[in-house]
Amino acid sequence: MESKRQRQVAELIKRNFSIVLQQEGVYIYGTQPLVTVMEVQVSPDLSVGKVYLSIWNTENKQAVILQMEEDHARLKSALAHRLKRQLRRLPELSYFIDETLDEMNKVDNIFDRLYAEDQMPEGGSGAKDE
Structure with a gap:
């Protein structure tokens, strides 16, 4: 503390x-x-x-x-x-x-790629706003 x-x-x-x-x-x-x-x-x-x-x-x-x-x-x-x-x-x-910001960018890029490849479900609480 x-x-x-x-x-x-x-x-x-x-x-x-x-x-x-x-x-x-x-x-x-x-x-x-x-x-x-x-x-x-x-x-x-x-x-x-x-x-x-x-x-x-x-x-x-x-x-x-x-x-x-x-x-x-x-x-x-x-x-x-x-x-x-x-x-x-x-x-x-x-x-x-x-490395916090670098890791955050990597995760964002992974999510962007998953959305682009339609591997992420649409809707729900984890949906990306576009």
């Missing part, structure tokens, strides 16, 4: 890290990948943060994460500068790929 302070710090990091990626991301991983902060989870002692990122417009998502880890000092410095008045210590951040 997350405490109120954990949720506050996570939201603060999420909002500000998004801005940092807009400003610094071009210098780290280029202009092609579109990186979005989906969620941040902070440990109960506020020392560790997990940043879940959605990465679009590139085939090699892990390469973007590796580039961010290489320039971790630059990202952390920019984030610390933005949060210096709100937090005493910035949690140690680690980056993860959030």
Whole structure:
């Protein structure tokens, strides 16, 4: 169960890290990948943060994460500068790929294909609106 302070710090990091990626991301991983902060989870002692990122417009998502880890000092410095008045210590951040939207698109494509091939029954509670 997350405490109120954990949720506050996570939201603060999420909002500000998004801005940092807009400003610094071009210098780290280029202009092609579109990186979005989906969620941040902070440990109960506020020392560790997990940043879940959605990465679009590139085939090699892990390469973007590796580039961010290489320039971790630059990202952390920019984030610390933005949060210096709100937090005493910035949690140690680690980056993860959030596959939620990719999985959602795969399921949508499967349903679209099934409807196109008339393998899904018409009507009922699972009917697709068109």
